[in-house]
Amino acid sequence: MFKRALVLLALMLAISMILVSCAPAAPGEEEVPGEALSEKHGGVLRSAYYAPTNMDPAFFSTVADDWIGRQWGDFLVYIDEQNTPDPSRSLAEGWESSEDAKVWTFNLRQGVLFHDGKEMTARDVKFTFDRLRDPEIGAVTVTLYANIAEITTPDDYTVVFELTESNPAFLYDLSDYHAIIVDADNEDFATVWNGTGPFMITSYSPEDRIIFERNPHYWMSDAEGNPLPYLDGLEIIFLSDSSAQVEALRGGQIDYLIYLPTEFIPVLEADPTKVVLQAPSNTSYVLRMRSDEGPASDVRVRQALKLGTDRAAILDGAVGGFGTTGRDTPIGPAYGDYHLAVPEPVRDVEAAKALLAAAGFGDGLDIVLTTQESSPVPAIATIWKEQMAEIGVNVEIQLVPSDVYYGAEEMWLQAPFGITDWGARPNPQPYLDLAYVTGAQWNESHWSDAELDELAALAAKEMDRDTRISLYHRIQEIFMERGPIIIPFFINNLWGASADLRGLEPTSSLGTAMDLRSVYFER
Amino acid sequence: MTNFLLRRIGFILITLILTSIIIFSITQLLPGDVARVILGRFATEQALDNLRQELGLYRPLHVQYLDWAGGFIRGDWGDSLVSRMPIRPMVMQRLGNSAMLAGVALLIYVPLGIILGVIAALKKDKPPDQLITGISMAFVGLPEFVTGLLLITFLAIGLEWFPANSSIDPESTFREALPYLILPAITVSLTGLGYIARMTRSGTIDVLRTDYIRAADLKGLPAGQVLFKHVLRNSLLPTVTVVAMGIGWLLAGLIVTEAVFGYPGLGRLIVFSIQRQDLPLLQACSMIIVAIYSISNLAADIIYGLLNPRIRVGS
Numbered sequence: 001m002f003k004r005a006l007v008l009l010a011l012m013l014a015i016s017m018i019l020v021s022c023a024p025a026a027p028g029e030e031e032v033p034g035e036a037l038s039e040k041h042g043g044v045l046r047s048a049y050y051a052p053t054n055m056d057p058a059f060f061s062t063v064a065d066d067w068i069g070r071q072w073g074d075f076l077v078y079i080d081e082q083n084t085p086d087p088s089r090s091l092a093e094g095w096e097s098s099e100d101a102k103v104w105t106f107n108l109r110q111g112v113l114f115h116d117g118k119e120m121t122a123r124d125v126k127f128t129f130d131r132l133r134d135p136e137i138g139a140v141t142v143t144l145y146a147n148i149a150e151i152t153t154p155d156d157y158t159v160v161f162e163l164t165e166s167n168p169a170f171l172y173d174l175s176d177y178h179a180i181i182v183d184a185d186n187e188d189f190a191t192v193w194n195g196t197g198p199f200m201i202t203s204y205s206p207e208d209r210i211i212f213e214r215n216p217h218y219w220m221s222d223a224e225g226n227p228l229p230y231l232d233g234l235e236i237i238f239l240s241d242s243s244a245q246v247e248a249l250r251g252g253q254i255d256y257l258i259y260l261p262t263e264f265i266p267v268l269e270a271d272p273t274k275v276v277l278q279a280p281s282n283t284s285y286v287l288r289m290r291s292d293e294g295p296a297s298d299v300r301v302r303q304a305l306k307l308g309t310d311r312a313a314i315l316d317g318a319v320g321g322f323g324t325t326g327r328d329t330p331i332g333p334a335y336g337d338y339h340l341a342v343p344e345p346v347r348d349v350e351a352a353k354a355l356l357a358a359a360g361f362g363d364g365l366d367i368v369l370t371t372q373e374s375s376p377v378p379a380i381a382t383i384w385k386e387q388m389a390e391i392g393v394n395v396e397i398q399l400v401p402s403d404v405y406y407g408a409e410e411m412w413l414q415a416p417f418g419i420t421d422w423g424a425r426p427n428p429q430p431y432l433d434l435a436y437v438t439g440a441q442w443n444e445s446h447w448s449d450a451e452l453d454e455l456a457a458l459a460a461k462e463m464d465r466d467t468r469i470s471l472y473h474r475i476q477e478i479f480m481e482r483g484p485i486i487i488p489f490f491i492n493n494l495w496g497a498s499a500d501l502r503g504l505e506p507t508s509s510l511g512t513a514m515d516l517r518s519v520y521f522e523r
Numbered sequence: 524m525t526n527f528l529l530r531r532i533g534f535i536l537i538t539l540i541l542t543s544i545i546i547f548s549i550t551q552l553l554p555g556d557v558a559r560v561i562l563g564r565f566a567t568e569q570a571l572d573n574l575r576q577e578l579g580l581y582r583p584l585h586v587q588y589l590d591w592a593g594g595f596i597r598g599d600w601g602d603s604l605v606s607r608m609p610i611r612p613m614v615m616q617r618l619g620n621s622a623m624l625a626g627v628a629l630l631i632y633v634p635l636g637i638i639l640g641v642i643a644a645l646k647k648d649k650p651p652d653q654l655i656t657g658i659s660m661a662f663v664g665l666p667e668f669v670t671g672l673l674l675i676t677f678l679a680i681g682l683e684w685f686p687a688n689s690s691i692d693p694e695s696t697f698r699e700a701l702p703y704l705i706l707p708a709i710t711v712s713l714t715g716l717g718y719i720a721r722m723t724r725s726g727t728i729d730v731l732r733t734d735y736i737r738a739a740d741l742k743g744l745p746a747g748q749v750l751f752k753h754v755l756r757n758s759l760l761p762t763v764t765v766v767a768m769g770i771g772w773l774l775a776g777l778i779v780t781e782a783v784f785g786y787p788g789l790g791r792l793i794v795f796s797i798q799r800q801d802l803p804l805l806q807a808c809s810m811i812i813v814a815i816y817s818i819s820n821l822a823a824d825i826i827y828g829l830l831n832p833r834i835r836v837g838s
Contacts, residue, residue: 408556
């Protein structure tokens, strides 16, 4: 009597079954976990971040690309947490340079295996850097490595770089995040990630997650001789929203988060099961002024805007005080001796007004500040706007998405006033060469100062560290006197983690550079 | 019947071809340069040029289209621009995941919707009917990102019955995935439930008004027998159609729900392909969804015809 109803029910069940059976079949038996190597070994570190855009090291462009690369790859020269090259964590176990820093010789570690079992040799190192400097391939590193004249491999474990010009900071250039040593026999770098790194990619779903497992043949071991890494693997879930990332950490779905946004720090610090780690860094938000045209071409206007800026107020208001106030020079406090330790500039509204009046803007000045819609830039712009109002400068904030700011129109290089984020670099020289010397590729303020050009060129080749320090100090004085930028603060590198995670060592370098090889879970 | 089927299948093919052209044209209009999206803001001109060359972006549009369409028919859906991985396994796997979610949702909302609809019809205009109609309408109107977040707040974070996030490994088996499927499935069900309940209610009310039901009542048949033997077998016909068409909606319309729960289904893959301007991936996903919609509509018509002898399709 229920025939129709039964037909209906059966139909529904059948449909459901068909749909459900579309699901992938169950995999084979579960792997039997091997015996733990030590009490520190084991566990999978789960994290969340934005999805990567490019997996080929030569074309890494986002933080996610860099962070993923560091897990499956190694560098010829590893820069440690204090911005010093560390041979014990590098693929080169030693190096030396000629006196003029034009010839650099690297001795490679022997017995280092790629994930596919092939041994890493000088040929792979030469291949990696030849690829990165090949204009035909066009990696962003072509300019960085333009100074390399030739790379030779006298034997399987020796690589010699001959440079056109002396470069005492060459080791830092080699540690660039694109310079993961790759397999010279690889034919598709976009989909085959055959590195020598501590973790191997086992599954990659572009919109969803990437899964790594421990490299059992990794070459590093800890002080007790136990093989590294300790973790069995990594799992990075792609979440395109920073609050979702933090929620996942708070909810215990992940254990670790890089580039923690400052607004979430109080919540995490209040939670006893989580920790916040930080280290001063050279990451800054540079408020730069076109110094070749418009009002800021007058040095008095630049000085007035600097004098009218209250840096501490911007640091507190925009990023909750998690950083160090700037001195309007790109060489920040995280550089140690290179940094010129002078007191924070004192805000002087009256002096600023007087300078503006002298420059002919006594009746007020209207400027447009191009601002990326990316935290904390709008907050910096808003606070600065209020401060500028007090010295008679009316700032109109023009909000644009970051894609547009850095887009094809190159707004970031063209706008009269803008706020550009500059990532941390282990060595200050690239900032000068890339953005401040006359005609530099990314000279966004269009600044041209003969004395700075000369000092920057000298510093680039100076072999003596003390002389280099004094050159950098003089450069910073120039920036403070007449430079085209205001750096309100250097933001700290910030990480969030579960409280049971051990071995995390905060670094002043990029936030991605925290070394996960010696991280473990306390049981 | 055969004629009817052939004609309908022909229509589906035309729909698919037109859709593919429309999708292809629209994706060409999206602002931005895919090479720059992939290589980032500081890419060199040389690298951009190499990539455009490699991806065949310099070819005339109709050549790009024909190449793509030809490959699609042969089963070679190409590689994703962003990840450079083959598209077909990726799409099929996510489709499988969406199907698991759809299956669980169907099992929840179809029986429940029918029961509620029948109750509402029997108690027409009385409090139970008003309650059921009112609540189900409210849920139909509420978007999934609201119901989803409400459910997460109460059932996952408050009562801790279910995980708050369904971001499982895309390769999970059904059994592994099941606990993570319940909450998103309920979210979808709340929307689907209203349609089924209303359809069942109106169908049942119509049948209850007919003379043969009145006759059955008057001749003294027990109420249960009247309901099951005479009412439901007629009143559920429209519901069947709604269920079959719902499959298309379920597989294709889960974009919001999957995003809210972070579930690795087809919906999230589409959102990703749009964000990254991964055109081949977007095209493949869209084609699959259009195909599923068309086929489930056809299935709805066929089933309706089979169940209802009064309808003679195609004659």
